[in-house]
């Protein structure tokens with residue numbers, strides 16, 4: 001059998017946890033091979049080993065049939081292995097070509113003598129694989145989807161034959177996801193081989209040939225994707241059957257909790273991002289915002305939470321005007337916020353999990369008394385959240401958050417915010433990067449919040465999630481409210497049209 005990469009019996013231990021415990025995965029030439037596993041199952045660790053960032057404690061790696069030792073990423077590159085990380089590693093003020101040659105530049109390139117030759121090669125690669133990237137564009141001026149293509153070009157420029165994608169669609173819009181899938185198909189049709197880490201079973205069904213499932217550091221098996229259902233893969237992954245729909249009864253909305261009236265807000269480029277935007281969210285309801293990324297959702301959340309100034313209009317929470325209040329004052333007024341960017345806004349990565357779980361309340365009893373932190377209360381609080389939200393990490397509350405898997409970081413934030421018992425819970429992309437088992441769990445917790453009488457404002461780019469979870473859906477387009485629909489009376493098609501700017505009545509006739 002023609003395997004381009006074989007990883008056999010890989011073991012990797014971190015303090016307090018065996019991240020990879022005898023894992024085996026074999027990649028055939030020209031296939032898209034999905035790597036599926038729960039949050040913290042050990043996928044990123046395994047791929048970091050293949051990319052030379054970690055050394056395995058045990059096990060063997062073969063590339064094109066030859067046993068190799070991959071001591072660092074340069075060795076991986078030389079062996080034809082490239083990786084697109086979850087968080088891109090690009091220099092914003094540089095151009096596409098400059099970013100691509102960075103690290104592989106010869107003296108010639110460095111002194112700017114031959115950027116043009118490099119740009120030409122970038123252009124050729126871009127055309128060959130249908131990437132459509134302008135070699136001279138600056139990174140700061142191109143979309144996230146384009147930036148990802150630059151990362152792909154970086155691998156191709158270094159003649160990578162094996163391409164590792166670590167949750168590549170987590171940051172993409174639905175259209176960009178389709179485009180990326182096309183690109184992947186093109187790459188394998190030209191003889192490249194792909195390992196795709198993803199939690200999205202739909203995507204695995206759409207593009208992958210085979211799928212290796214791991215659970216808690218161990219290989220469960222490798223299956224042929226065409227012959228395996230989504231349910232079967234989910235069950236292999238979490239060890240129990242998983243429901244893909246949200247179980248919820250009819251909501252019982254109460255009084256208005258959040259009142260937004262004629263809100264005008266500018267974005268970072270000083271362009272109007274919200275235009276006379278009005279919306280109410282009631283107690284006991286989940287109101288979902290549906291929209292293509294970049295249509296004002298981020299600015300809306302920032303205006304409510306105090307991260308962005310309001311030009312005009314009002315934001316009122318339970319009868320109290322929030323305009324002009326500080327972020328802390330708003331927090332104390334009853335707002336909890338699960339932010340879009342968990343690493344930048346949600347966590348202090350070099351703090352412990354315990355410390356992260358009291359970020360907004362560390363100065364309040366029972367966590368501090370007469371200016372002193374009370375470690376026992378802080379530990380108990382952390383243990384409670386770790387237990388009830390199934391947050392997995394090496395050494396519990398004392399784990400440094402940076403070392404935790406992305407999904408477990410997210411569960412920690414959600415636990416922290418829900419436990420604050422807010423009147424309004426703003427959840428932005430709450431299940432981004434989470435496995436299906438955790439998504440099911442988080443959805444239940446959000447519905448539980450609703451049933452307890454909280455107002456939940458959900459912002460998600462996953463239309464499935466908005467439809468499944470919300471009671472009412474507000475569609476936003478270009479900073480304006482297109483309309484509000486009941487989720488029980490709409491469907492993906494109608495929402496899609498409204499997201500493109502059609503009013504509800506027009507969408508019905510399209």
Ligand SMILES: Nc1ncnc2c1ncn2[C@@H]1O[C@H](COP(=O)(O)OP(=O)(O)OP(=O)(O)O)[C@@H](O)[C@H]1O
Pocket residue numbers: 014015017018019037038039040041042043044045046392393394403404405406407408433
């Ligand atoms: N550098 C490290 N130091 C200590 N523990 C680590 C380190 N890297 C990973 N871990 C732990 O190893 C386990 C596996 O993590 P890994 O990131 O490989 O999981 P994953 O399957 O990629 O998860 P996710 O889907 O959430 O990204 C986790 O419990 C994580 O906390």
